[in-house]
Amino acid sequence: MSATSHQQHHRRRRSYAFVAGAAALATAGALAAALPATASASSQKHGGGHHVSRYQDVQLLSFNDLHGNLEPPAGSSGRVTELQPDGTTKTIDAGGVEYLATHLRQAREGEKYSITAAGGDMVGASPLISGLFHDEPTIEALNKLDLDVTSVGNHEFDEGARELARLQNGGCHPTAGCYTDEKFTGADFPYLAANVLNEKSGKPILKPYWVWKKRDVKIGFIGVTLEDTPGVVSAEGVKGLKFKDEVETINKYARVLQRQGVKSIVALIHEGGQPASAAYNYNCDAPGAGDGISGPIADIAKNITPSVDALVTGHTHAAYVCTIPDPSGKPRMVTSAASFGRLYTDTTLTYDRFTGDIARTAVKSANRVVTRDVPKAPDMTALISKWNTLAAPIGNRAIGYISADIPSTGTESPLGDLIADAQLAYGKELDPETDLALMNPGGIRAPLTYAAKGSEGDGVVTYAEGFTVQPFSNTLNLQDLTGAQLIQVLKEQVSGTNAASPKILQISSGLTYTLDLTKSGADRVVTDSIKLNGAAIDPAATYRVAMNNFLAGGGDGFPTLGQGTNDLVGTDDLTVLEKYLTANSSATSPIAPSAADRITVVR
Structure with missing residues (x-):
């Protein structure tokens, strides 16, 4: 369509009557x-x-x-x-x-x-x-x-x-x-x-x-x-x-x-x-x-x-x-x-x-x-160019290096592991007693890709790419949970409001358990398999857990996370990821994708 005919279409569309109220959308089907x-x-x-x-x-x-x-x-x-x-x-x-x-x-x-x-x-x-x-x-x-x-x-x-x-x-x-x-x-x-x-x-x-x-x-x-x-x-x-x-x-x-x-x-x-x-x-x-x-x-x-x-x-x-x-x-x-x-x-x-x-x-x-x-x-090329010019001073800054694509999909994803590890590291900065980190999968919006984009080199992670991965500006919070509550949180991944569509939390290094998909409901999380640094979770003990404020408020169907105590609020989650990438990667020593083997899945 030519620019002229597109403008005519635009003017014609605006002449359609807006009737009080009323909604619009497209339908679909192969009927x-x-x-x-x-x-x-x-x-x-x-x-x-x-x-x-x-x-x-x-x-x-x-x-x-x-x-x-x-x-x-x-x-x-x-x-x-x-x-x-x-x-x-x-x-x-x-x-x-x-x-x-x-x-x-x-x-x-x-x-x-x-x-x-x-x-x-x-x-x-x-x-x-x-x-x-x-x-x-x-x-x-x-x-x-x-x-x-x-x-x-x-x-x-x-x-x-x-x-x-x-x-x-x-x-x-x-x-x-x-x-x-x-x-x-x-x-x-x-x-x-x-x-x-x-x-x-x-x-x-x-x-x-x-x-x-x-x-x-x-x-x-x-x-x-x-x-x-x-x-x-x-x-x-x-x-x-x-x-x-x-x-x-x-x-x-x-x-x-x-x-x-x-x-x-x-x-x-x-x-x-x-x-x-x-x-x-x-x-x-x-x-x-x-x-x-x-x-x-x-x-x-x-x-x-x-x-x-x-x-x-x-x-x-x-x-x-x-x-x-x-x-x-x-x-x-x-x-x-x-x-x-x-x-x-x-x-x-x-x-x-x-x-x-x-x-x-x-x-x-x-x-x-x-x-x-x-x-x-x-017209879209011009629009993108305009906003990219304004964003470039911030977005083009290198914040880390990776050796290959780091995928964000799967029950446990390599990027989920990376983000949870970054949050654990930051949690320990705030409080050395921090034990583990939990990340909601819906908060990870895109993978990290190795191939160069624009003027950056292969393997370079820019601030813009990090923003695309974690765009919500959630704060990273610390909470105390009992071992019993932590076990309950893991079971809430596959029960309650998450029974039909499980939300599997991404977990930091040291936390391991088995997810048995041949079972149903909360039983899919095998209680005896839940361990931290090789030791079984003690229901009576207290654990210091890092998570974003959305989870800390009980979001995504995790009401038990809303019951944590001794809150400590840190910086935003993107800054946490940037700090970790900067501290743990370089052009000569990039981060490799994890094996994503913290959760053992039985099908």
């Missing part, structure tokens, strides 16, 4: 049954005798969990898995807003009815180019992408509701001020937060829904985030807020939209599931594919009113385009486009002008790869 035989011939007469088709295809482009990844994400975070016709798989490099913009603009060409929606976590846990500037660069990029609407995600609350309101409405940051001479104007698109209420007023903190209109076609969007947001965000970030049930909220606002005459409805839900395959193009509706998706979104989808026509989801960073039956038993599209801008979902919603509803049997959807073999969008 490709044909329209009724008479559909293509059906038409109705408008004023002046003009005939239009009864059925109007509306393009819905959607993505989720961008997390401020403006530049192509590195390592495994920048690849997707593609299933081949012969059953094998291959990986494809993907992502980067310069390429995402080109793909979206090409997809819109020739489409007179096109909506672009997102499923939350557009910002938060972002790389330095965005996170250093409180994600203003990402909002600018999303404006240029012509995003129409998005749900909030849990990471939109990392800095609290006031900062989210600033991202929506604009203005300089309250403490950091303005970063450029240009005033930050905020998002051109509405953030939808139907189930996030102000505790005092009981009202949604942002619009609960939004209606997209063009000529006689109107589609409503309802946006929610996961009800458990307080369990995955710091207490300060959700202070004064109440998070309501996703199904109850969506069903409530679906009735509101219907009373306003809006019959076509898409739910943007920042909650997701796990598909049976990691391949983005896996057909989870194929015979023998089973349930297709497991996890929270499966139950949510089965209970949302049939008046909602499609679900755009997120949060789990998985890729799927599946159908799940609604309460009436009718298949309904449920989609997710992985994360970091590596994919987008292209859905066709067929609008029936006679009924004002979506003809669900004609909905078809597929995930598309944001490949890097297309021209870069010049």
Whole structure:
């Protein structure tokens, strides 16, 4: 698309009516049954005798969990898995807003009815180019992408509701001020937060829904985030807020939209599931594919009113385009486009002008790869260059050296070991009696990659890379826990709220135990196997434990960590990692990936 035609599209999009409330997002699915035989011939007469088709295809482009990844994400975070016709798989490099913009603009060409929606976590846990500037660069990029609407995600609350309101409405940051001479104007698109209420007023903190209109076609969007947001965000970030049930909220606002005459409805839900395959193009509706998706979104989808026509989801960073039956038993599209801008979902919603509803049997959807073999969008290149220039003095500083990629995935990851060891070392600086460190896996946002980036050399770890790994600015805290409490914490990894989706803590050197996946619930952690420096944990003894403030507050489903005593608050976790890398690596003696053998896994 030429620059001129893109600007015309932008102006045209802004002319769409914002109806009070209403949400927007994309739908997905591979429900490709044909329209009724008479559909293509059906038409109705408008004023002046003009005939239009009864059925109007509306393009819905959607993505989720961008997390401020403006530049192509590195390592495994920048690849997707593609299933081949012969059953094998291959990986494809993907992502980067310069390429995402080109793909979206090409997809819109020739489409007179096109909506672009997102499923939350557009910002938060972002790389330095965005996170250093409180994600203003990402909002600018999303404006240029012509995003129409998005749900909030849990990471939109990392800095609290006031900062989210600033991202929506604009203005300089309250403490950091303005970063450029240009005033930050905020998002051109509405953030939808139907189930996030102000505790005092009981009202949604942002619009609960939004209606997209063009000529006689109107589609409503309802946006929610996961009800458990307080369990995955710091207490300060959700202070004064109440998070309501996703199904109850969506069903409530679906009735509101219907009373306003809006019959076509898409739910943007920042909650997701796990598909049976990691391949983005896996057909989870194929015979023998089973349930297709497991996890929270499966139950949510089965209970949302049939008046909602499609679900755009997120949060789990998985890729799927599946159908799940609604309460009436009718298949309904449920989609997710992985994360970091590596994919987008292209859905066709067929609008029936006679009924004002979506003809669900004609909905078809597929995930598309944001490949890097297309021209870069010049406006995005300029945006990245602008913010990189401002970030360079901070981001390009070398903080350490590695001998190979240090992965961040797996039950126990080499990067998890490295971070836990760094926290233990810092803990001992604060208090020599510190015994061990625990790190939540969700706080490790990317791997460390060996290959050179830009002007840095192979194996150099820059501050920008460290920021991408640990962007939350959590403090490192020390707490006293009894041995009994420590054992309970390890069991909480696989029980309670973490029973269905275990959260395996990354542990420092010296702590070992066995995780027996043939068992269920808390029994998966073998109590007799838990040892510190070769000695069994004494339930009656007191242990000094280092962890970030999120865990120290009982976050991620670890209530026992919220019961620690004798708190001592240290510096931020990125500084802790930087200190460790600087002290323990050099160009001639880089850090090698660990064997990741502290947790023995029995399958």
